[in-house]
Amino acid sequence: MDADPQVNAQCHGDVLQVVVGGTWNIDTDSTPAMEDALLKLKGGVRELLLEARGLGQWDSSLLVFLVRMMKVARSSDIAVTLHVPDGLSRLVNMAQRPSTCKTPKKPRDPFLFHIGAWFLSLAPDVADFLGFLKSLFQAFHGMLLGRTQMRFQDFFGAMETCGMRSLPIVACTSMLFGLILAFVGAVQLARFGAEIYVAGLVGIAMLRIMGAIMVGVVMAGRVGAAFAAELGTMQVNEEVDALEVNGISPLEFLVLPRVLALTLMIPLLTLYADIMGCLGGYLVGILVLNLNPMEYYSATLNMTPFYHVLIGLVYAVVFGIVIGVVGCYQGLRCGRSAQAVGNATTAAVVHAIVGIIVMTALITIFFNALKL
Amino acid sequence: MAGKRKLERAAALGGPVLSVRDLKVGYGNRVLMRDVVFDVAPQDIFFIMGGSGCGKSSLLRVLMGLAEPQSGSVNYGSSAFWPGEEETRYKVMRRCGTLFQNGALWSSMTLAENVGLILEQYTDLDPEELRRQVVVKLSMVGLAGFEDFYPSEISGGMRKRAGLARALALDPEILFLDEPSAGLDPVSSRQLDELVVELSQSLQSTFIIVSHELASILSIATNGIFLDADSKRMAAKGRPQDMLTDPSTPPVVMRFLTRGGEGPMPGLPSGGKMANVHAGGGI
Known part of the structure; x- marks a missing residue:
């Protein structure tokens, strides 16, 4: 078994078969082979077949790669078939849970807004402080x-x-x-x-x-x-x-x-x-x-x-x-x-x-x- | 995952991932617990149980390397943890993840930064790959889309799950959970339990959980120990469900597992059925 992550992407007609194997370690950045697989995925494929063969030790770097492939596939309406060990496929499912977040993007306020907000908050702040002083005096x-x-x-x-x-x-x-x-x-x-x-x-x-x-x-x-x-x-x-x-x-x-x-x-x-x-x-x-x-x-x-x-x-x-x-x-x-x-x-x-x-x-x- | 290979090795050798022998835990001259002996097998969901103030959290601190035991030994696989070299402890802790009682998220950082900091510390991932790791970890605990939120902007249950995502950052072999259900409603607590089971099966990690939440203990524990504050010793060990049916289970453990007894709670009308309280009105 190889010490590096193995990714083998081959097109059979409009089906892209990606075989993963070897050793996957969280320290590995994405390799040229992974980028190649992603590139092929964007080249008019209609079906994606993800398979694990000769897979040694693996960790979430493999998970991240699979999730990334599936995400790209889904955004281009490509059907995905997953043939990987049970534990891994369960993790893939967990990692693709739909977002429960109702407001995923927080509005970023412009700089001027902050200046204005600060200025407008001055009067209430002063009033609050005076109220505090009054209560303290009481x-x-x-x-x-x-x-x-x-x-x-x-x-x-x-x-x-x-x-x-x-x-x-x-x-x-x-x-x-x-x-x-x-x-x-x-x-x-x-x-x-x-x-x-x-x-x-x-x-x-x-x-x-x-x-x-x-x-x-x-x-x-x-x-x-x-x-x-x-x-x-x-x-x-x-x-x-x-x-x-x-x-x-x-x-x-x-x-x-x-x-x-x-x-x-x-x-x-x-x-x-x-x-x-x-x-x-x-x-x-x-x-x-x-x-x-x-x-x-x-x-x-x-x-x-x-x-x-x-x-x-x-x-x-x-x-x-x-x-x-x-x-x-x-x-x-x-x-x-x-x-x-x-x-x-x-x-x-x-x-x-x-x-x-x-x-x-x-x-x-x-x-x-x-x-x- | 990362833990998998080591667990496989430990399992192949037939050894436990954690073994504790004759451990004495306490502060200064004060002894909280003595003669603690137990083994944790790979993929166990191991509960450390006991009443309040019996030394559960102190024992956990010893297991996590945050406090030194007064005597006895702790070994992770073949690594001597206590007594042992600090470097060994550091290496072992690198293979462990911890969820603290209140999540202990760093309040000045977003959730993504909370998880990312650990990855940055221990790996050389480029920012893009790191971000993808973070997103996957947060999605696994059901927090997809919350990457850029600050801990103060999410609920207590979500903070717990974010803490779990942070604990999962490095694909740990062993996960420590300190009172995971504390402060959660029953539904969130159950969801967290389900997450633990799911993670233990898919990641094949070992969970060591400190808790006195009966519902969790009886539904997900595969093994555990019960600490008794009065005798300052372990009162029982094994699967909590089995303790319930085992006639040799000490009364103190039985009382704990049955919430102090089987009968109705004194002072409640009609056998303690809360529905009757409402039906009676008067409030």
């Missing part, structure tokens, strides 16, 4: 009145995730940021012999705004993404549906504890980041600029009035709400597939960071108008 209001389905266990768990577990990353990033600020500032200030003003530069920048922004960005990546992925997976597993059908509001049960925990924890983390950032500046001051430690310390206190800390906290609270709400919203609006969870997580981080920047701009304009 849930919060209910909680203040003592009517809530929120589990405080979840609230404390979320506080731990958002707060304590985020300390190392916040310490690392904000300290390095303070350090960078001090270095960059020192280069310019040293030209005027005003190195000591590095203390004020780092102090005001960190306390007033950069501490909150650093924490916001880190938390958007760390916690906002986690919220979206967690709620998204719950959505996929129908856990959210299970809450709803049992009369438990997912908003009160899932969203409220997370948003509250984040809104409470981000200001605390911001204070921590402020201290770490100033510490970074302090290290540069005394180790690189050779400033006196006490002098740097008192300069920081003198040049940074306390209201900067309060302004920083206003930013922090707003960022906490933005990250929490966006993360949970994306999670709850997630589709029901693994890919949808990935999309929700990405959207949560991207929207939260954009939200942080937009809110920073608005709050900065606001305080500027107040001349603070």
Whole structure:
């Protein structure tokens, strides 16, 4: 028996006899002999006779060939006779089952259609988000009145995730940021012999705004993404549906504890980041600029009035709400597939960071108008 | 098919395609099942039965090479699987196909891509031939025309069948089915059973099926084992239909095969006939 697939096609009048034999392996692509048989089939044949002779090992490559021959024959109204082993002929029949698909071809929408659809979906999306905010506000209001389905266990768990577990990353990033600020500032200030003003530069920048922004960005990546992925997976597993059908509001049960925990924890983390950032500046001051430690310390206190800390906290609270709400919203609006969870997580981080920047701009304009 | 030649060889040698000896399955220090001994003959439709939580799926994971047994051996033909070389296991798994409980189709790919990925991975077919293979595999499970649909666009039963098509991609010698009927209505479940029988006869493949679906077990199983969670041992082996009539069948297996007893279900009026519940109205 040959190691290759054998196809022998011969025309007897208007009958095409195709004899298959040899060894058929799924790795074999279609051979010239197969193409020859197909070609002969298209040359005015009225009957096709498929036979197996000297057939050794075979697999679905033979099946595919036979099905292909029969399909071509059928499309040209050629009668087919099949003389192959029983198992093979049963498989051929199975492989030719009529399609049960009622809409076999999915309409492919043109590119412009997608742009239009996206634009039209904007308004409902915004309305949906506002509706979500309204329900969340109502849930919060209910909680203040003592009517809530929120589990405080979840609230404390979320506080731990958002707060304590985020300390190392916040310490690392904000300290390095303070350090960078001090270095960059020192280069310019040293030209005027005003190195000591590095203390004020780092102090005001960190306390007033950069501490909150650093924490916001880190938390958007760390916690906002986690919220979206967690709620998204719950959505996929129908856990959210299970809450709803049992009369438990997912908003009160899932969203409220997370948003509250984040809104409470981000200001605390911001204070921590402020201290770490100033510490970074302090290290540069005394180790690189050779400033006196006490002098740097008192300069920081003198040049940074306390209201900067309060302004920083206003930013922090707003960022906490933005990250929490966006993360949970994306999670709850997630589709029901693994890919949808990935999309929700990405959207949560991207929207939260954009939200942080937009809110920073608005709050900065606001305080500027107040001349603070 | 591809499996056929190896099965013929195994059958010629008179050996089983899979033999399990003194297997102990569990996690960490926890033992789920011990002293598991059985052989699977070529073309068997072999059921691993047992109540919930008895270690059926864990045993299947060991047989599929996804988890290591605590002790004992698993051999496929003459290949040592556990304990054995990783390379041998890889080669054996190449000859096996698996249908996971929920189909486990890759959600970001169409059905054609799901089946095609495996063919791409293991063969050098050109795209046209690959597409023809995919179409044939999907047609065999009754999904002709659904090639470009995503898993999220088809029903649960269709996802199961698409999973089966993916398992069939490489013409496997052995097919593992994990709870194939779970989540299917009785008609779809029966259709899947018919498909299994048809495939086992035409492909001459061996099926190893984990299930507690009685209707399937009693209608298509040719062999099987029953795992008992309480004793953590095999309680019976053989053809489930024969277990029903065999007086030596342990009571725990009998209870399972008769859904806990022959009599009417307590609490239902008139011998548990559901029709009477409707006739009684009141809802």
